[in-house]
Amino acid sequence: MNQTAASPAPPRAPLALDGPLTTRTVAGPRWARNLPVYEVNPDVYRFPKGAALREYEKQHLPVLKEMGVGFVWFMPLHPRGRKKGFGSPYAVRDYRDINPDLGTKDDFRRLVGRAHALGLRVLMDWVPNHTAWDNPMIETHPEFYAKNDKGEIVQAGPWADVAQLDYGKPGKWNRPLWDRMRDDMAFWVREFDVDGFRCDVAGRGGKVPVEFWRWLRPQLDAVRPVFLLAEADDAYLHPALDMTYSWNLPPVLWDVCAGRKPATAIDDELRKEAGTYPAGAIRMRFLDNHDWHGHADWGWGNGPAIDMRGGMPQVAPLMVLCTTLPGKPLLYNGQEMGFAKTDPPREAAERRRSPVWPFYRRLLELYRSRPAIFEGGFSKVASGQDDRIYAFVRRRGRERVLVAVNLSDRAQTATLGDASLSGGYRDWFGGRDVTLGATPSLDLEAWGYRVYVGRTR
Incomplete structure (x- = not known):
């Protein structure tokens, strides 16, 4: 019996984006549209106890400005819980205070003021999904927490050092908790002039409902317009939050560099995003962050390790992509010190002696200065x-x-x-x-x- 060969599939039209993901409809405040992000992990600088915020204000902010940074995102600065834990910055003991190991509230106020004087913006890392076990709210407001059938407060997800907050469910929202979280966030906007928040475990990975974010956003903006970054890649968080992580892209980029996928796989990811995210949604592009920094493949450790001896020449073209594809680039703490995983220098001026300092200065200047990059169409x-x-x-x-x-x-x-x-x-x-x-x-x-x-x- 004769079989007729299937006709080849017609070639796909060249990828072009002129709405979704190009940020032509800019999410968030207009002042945020061309600002690259730099994540700061204060612990790795090994500043003297209580001096981190002062040191960062005096010597590091001016150098980050010189490099072209726009947003300075600080990992959680709050006092840390120790009960059942190890002092993770994401185990918050008091939402309205500063960890004394890093400095004081006055130190932080001066840091924000200096950042603004330099033209920088400050993002606080906010942890709405859970608290430390020694957060006083466990005693004063046990109704804020999720409980098991025995009435015992439960841990949050796989993290034994934190207790799960309970925002309620449709028809039975835990409004007092919503009010408390709003008031604590608004406190830092109103009293310290912070410019926004990176919101930890904001999507499906946690238990904070999107209804809370939609309720919260206009109330924060009524204090002052803020920029909100979600630690999530869930499209439903837009437009309540301005930017989501593009967790999907870095593994594809490394697969392309390793020869496991063709470069056209990048088109596939952008097409998926364009079909999923609303116009104006900003995707954060990155190769490294505090969650990934300890893994050999700059991912979750689920792929072949990449040989980092002698540096990683792949980093330069990949960071060019992270900066010029539709979205907003992130540099992680110390990434500017070399094309390999490095920690930042304790002395800020050391950055200028980095062999890749000229590359990153020029790259961030491109993002900040060219409207075609930060809000243009893509073909x-x-x-x-x-x-x-x-x-x-x-x-x-x-x-x-x-x-x-x-x-x-x-x-x-x-x-x-x-x-x-x-x-x-x-x-x-x-x-x-x-x-x-x-x-x-x-x-x-x-x-x-x-x-x-x-x-x-």
Whole structure:
């Protein structure tokens, strides 16, 4: 019996985004639209006891500003619980105080004031899902907590050092807890001028309902407009929260670099996001954060380890992508010290001596200064080597930024399949003028990248 071969699937249209995920409808306050994020873990600096906030205010904030940082996100600064635990910053003992090992409330007030004077914004890390077991609310407000059938307060998820808060359920919300959490957050906005919060375990990983976030947001904004980052990738949290983690992208990026996936797998992730997230939703792009920093593969430890000896040349092209794809980039504490996992320097001026300091300064300047990057449309560009090269253009008005990265350990030539890209550009990292002809091509060294900034005629 004759069998008819199936017809090949038609080629997919080039990926183009001009609404969802491009942030053209900017979520959050307008002042936040072009601000890169830097996460600070005060513990690893090993400052003298009680001096961390003072030291950060005096010497580190000015250098972060010089590097191009916009948001400074501090991991939880509150007093830490010790009962059943080890002193995790995410085991909060008092939402309205500062951990004395780091400093005082006056120190923090001065830090925020100095940050604002420098043009920086401050995000506090907020832990609404659970508290330390020695948080006084366990005694004064046991009704705030989830209990088992025996009436005993239960731990939160897998974390034995924290007790689960209970926000209630539809028709039976725990409104006194909602009020308390709102008042404690508003306290830092009103009294200390903080600019927003990174909200821990904000989505399905915890027990904080989206109805709480939708109720909370306008009340915080009534005090002063704030920026809210969710430690979650749940689309339903938008628009109550402005930005979610793009947990999905880093494993794909490392798979591409390792040759386990083609570079077109990045298109697949962006398509999924565009079909899931509402217009204006900001996705935070990153390679590292405090949860991932201890894992060999810059992920959750569930993939082949990456050889980090002698540095990681993959980091540069991947951070170019994290900064130029639709979204907002995050640098983790010390990432600017080298293309390998490193801790930040205790002396802030050491950053300027880092071999990758010029790269990160220029990269963050790109995000802060080019509207095509922080709020422009996105169009994929065929390179003739799409399994290894990822190329695209960002546009806003007459401005256009062409980006091409080689995600392989061999030199590649990108032959760009878009004659409209011809014209004059400035090589952002090379510091020279370039002209692309009618059939533009780019020679990219192993792990190389090009960012060309130009204007349409």
